[in-house]
Amino acid sequence: MNIGQAAQASGVSAKMIRYYESIGLIPKTVRTEAGYRVYSDHDVHTLRFIRRSRDLGFSVEQIADLVSLWQDRERASKDVKAIALEHVTVLERKIRELQEMASTLKHLATNCHGDTRPHCPILEELANDEIGQGHVKPDAKFGVLGKAPAR
Amino acid sequence: MNIGQAAQASGVSAKMIRYYESIGLIPKTVRTEAGYRVYSDHDVHTLRFIRRSRDLGFSVEQIADLVSLWQDRERASKDVKAIALEHVTVLERKIRELQEMASTLKHLATNCHGDTRPHCPILEELANDEIGQGHVKPDAKFGVLGKAPAR
DNA sequence: CTTGACCTTCCCATCATTGGAAGGACTAAA
DNA sequence: TTTAGTCCTTCCAATGATGGGAAGGTCAAG
Known part of the structure; x- marks a missing residue:
């Protein structure tokens, strides 16, 4: 199946599938002679795994770990x-x-x-000058409201 | 006072002060002959207002609105x-x-x-294929965990 | 053979923020 | 006075996950 169908079936946009491939989260797919990416049901299964991980708020880096553990039958x-x-x-x-x-x-x-x-x-x-620097103090690594998965 | 001191006094980094100026959130400051930005206590007061707004998670756009209402004595x-x-x-x-x-x-x-x-x-x-597309479904405008104010 | 829907790659924008390079300005000590 | 060190300037790039769009190739149906 083509990338559009894989996107439909997995709930991951075609854009993101290409992106995930580019950063190595998923392996490079087989291509047709014309250069079209070809996906199997197994690939779609993996994409769904990734999508559900995203839905739970895991970062791509964490998802990479999860995917490799998922595929490792010897994992702890x-x-x-x-x-x-x-x-x-x-x-x-x-x-x-x-x-x-x-x-x-x-x-x-x-x-x-x-x-x-x-x-x-x-x-x-x-405008109250009495309140100091910190107060709530958002943590260093993550901000307030981020950008969107936006499906 | 110079930008570094204003940053210190307001809790807004020098980088961000320049950025806020560039996007028009704060007006352009007076400069010394050498081109150094000069800040008054009033400017620092405004910067603190902005920082506290950020701490409460307001977007820059919302902060612009808040600042202009703040400065408008006729506001409702x-x-x-x-x-x-x-x-x-x-x-x-x-x-x-x-x-x-x-x-x-x-x-x-x-x-x-x-x-x-x-x-x-x-x-x-x-890996469960039974779970559908949406389930939790993060909203369209904001993502899961964003980038950081990080002071 | 044309039309339209798909695919490809490439670049850009988002949002708020940090980092760094290259170069000028200022200050304190030698 | 020279020099070292700290500050300032501007400009460019990266972050993370995603969408948007252009320019051009491919494919299936009519």
Whole structure:
């Protein structure tokens, strides 16, 4: 099957399939004489594995590890579990950061009349020189809201 | 004061100050004869406002709106509140997505022995062809974990 | 043989941020 | 005064995962 059909069947866009190939996450496929990439059901199975890993928020780097463990029949399940739990830790830290932002904002918004007058505690708080550098302090490796898988 | 001191005082890196200037979030500063940017306490105040907005996860675009409302003495507080609440909505959706990922992973990890044997429910689930396209389905505009403010 | 849907590669944009190179400016000490 | 070191300037590139689009080749149906 061609790349478009593999994309359809796996839920990974053709663009991303080519990208995954280019970075070595998936091996280079067989090509037709005309240069078209050809995919097997097995390839689609792998792409689905990758897509579900993405859906769970794993990075491409982690997915590479997961795929190689998946294909290794001698693997130790603790190696997989370690990746998963490490990721859970990151997710939970992110969740806490976002929750702190949301609760701060909700609190401020609660105290804001939201009418046509200019007085606004939200702006006052943002302009408050008393609050130090850190406060919530997003972690060094990951930001606030990222860019999109966007299927 | 020079850009380095303004960076120190505001918690916004010199790099970012130049960037914010280049995109018009802050106005161009006065320069010394040698071309050095010069900042006042007022400028630092604005930079702190911006930094705190970033800490709360607002996008640069939203911050531009907030800054202009902040500087507008005729503003209506409802305009500020609307931006804040819109952002809360986004944050909360993001939180739910991450929570779903984390709980799925924790559940899978619980069922994984995590020993030296190869059997692993985590990989089995990732490889499970029964699960459809969407399932958790990260939203279209924002991804899983983004890049960093990283102070 | 044409049309339209597919495929190819290549480059660009996103978002906020960091890193670094090349070169000029300033400051303190020798 | 020279020199070392730190600061500043601009410009270019990379990050991560993805989409958009152009220019051009291929294929199947009509």
